[in-house]
Amino acid sequence: MSRSTEPPSNDVVPRRGFANRSELIEHLSALHPDIIARGRQVSPIRGGRAAALEALQGIDPPRYERTRNYLDGAVTRLSPYLRHGVLTLAEVRNHALKLVKHPVEAAKFINELGWRDYWQRVYERLGDGVWRDREPYKTGYSARRYAAELPQEIAEGQTGMACMDEFARELRDTGYLHNHARMWLAAYVVHWRQVRWQAGATWFLEHLLDGDPASNNLSWQWVASTFSHKPYVFNRENLEKYTGGRYCRSCPLKGRCDLEGSYDQLEQRLFPHGLRAGDGSAEDDGVLGRNGDPIAPRKINSPFPKSDSVLIWAHEDALNPQAEVFRSYPNAPALFVWDDSHLRNPRAPYSFKRVVFLAECVEELPATVEVARGEPSTLLVQAIARVGAKRLVAADSVNPRVHAILNQVEKLARVPIELLSEQPFLPYNGPIDLKRFSRYWRVAERYAMGMGGGRV
Ligand SMILES: Cc1cc2nc3c(=O)[nH]c(=O)nc-3n(C[C@H](O)[C@H](O)[C@H](O)COP(=O)(O)OP(=O)(O)OC[C@H]3O[C@@H](n4cnc5c(N)ncnc54)[C@H](O)[C@@H]3O)c2cc1C
Known part of the structure; x- marks a missing residue:
């Protein structure tokens, strides 16, 4: 799956302010012909704060708890908005708590929000290390045993298994999959x-509108067992139960597929050497577990005068017109x-659908936001000089790419960087063990639920 990282040769100038979705799509097709050549799908899920707030209005935490494992359960589809900072975890949690008489009725939902916060914290520590096996596989096989490339028939939904082929189609066509489908x-x-x-x-990140190296890679590692105690497996009965049997009914492999059998039988078939660590190359370096100290803030939010002239970098982790960067510097x-x-x-x-989603988010940003195309640090340095900005302001993010770009700008433009944060999910700044979610949640739960003091 090798693709060029060279910028495309066309010189279409990006813009915003479209009359409708078709016009936006037409413009993006001209801007990114090579991306659309990989697939023209556009998701029914719309980008932007208005669509995000509409989805937020629809959440039902008690029903979520009862039904979330079912494919037609009351899941929220908020992830594309959370991923791009259109909504914050704190805002979603606060809304959930307002909808219930007692916090316990929103507990399961808030626990799931906690998974996102947890993966983000792990990402902050590991950076691009989220691409490496955290630990050896516990499948009895070493990493070398596994193929490096995804078979084409899986990506194209041509395996012959009705369930897997439908999940692949849904991923490609909509950019969204239910959590259970992702796990299967x-x-x-x-x-x-x-x-x-x-x-x-890599396949998921291309298509998911919520594609996020933290939640995605670390969930894959959780399934694989390189960031968990044992591999995640399931059988046909489990899939049939939570899908209402809709795939098995019409499947040509019904009754004889590879998912048939009890969990014991499947584990013996899949892991004949027993559930144990293969000789892995990964080692536990203690980065997540040994000290769990809080990470020092990356940049000092010194009390910069708000009257200074600044430039804001609107990046893809904070596409919220109400974000602190825009509230602090509205003009x-x-x-x-x-x-x-x-x-x-x-x-x-x-994928093209991700690009459309991003563009729709950008459409709703304040009118002060211009769009450009090119290498971000170069363009930001030029813009700083053009507008005579005393510093660059950006929303904080745990994404290492954002920080690499900011560091480059700081070096080249010789201006300070001001990072602004939103209300945190946990009003807590002390040590927290990130080795496993359960350890994190032991400390985090009461803060996440609004019972640990601090502003919620
Ligand atoms: C293999 C795999 C890949 C994944 N890739 C991503 C990804 O790239 N981006 C992403 O945001 N999530 C990812 N997830 C986590 C989870 O599947 C999605 O966040 C969730 O399905 C999004 O749908 P929703 O908004 O309807 O979730 P809901 O069930 O309604 O949950 C509400 C919110 O809680 C958070 N959340 C819920 N479950 C999880 C979870 N298991 N891990 C982390 N956060 C969770 C999400 O922010 C979600 O929007 C992945 C899971 C697996 C198993």
């Missing part, structure tokens, strides 16, 4: 087809950059 598909890829989780993670010039190399990064290339 990931387990099928890694354990039944013996493909390295990294190949599956400041701002720039959003289409970075061709980033969109074509072979490890996580963007």
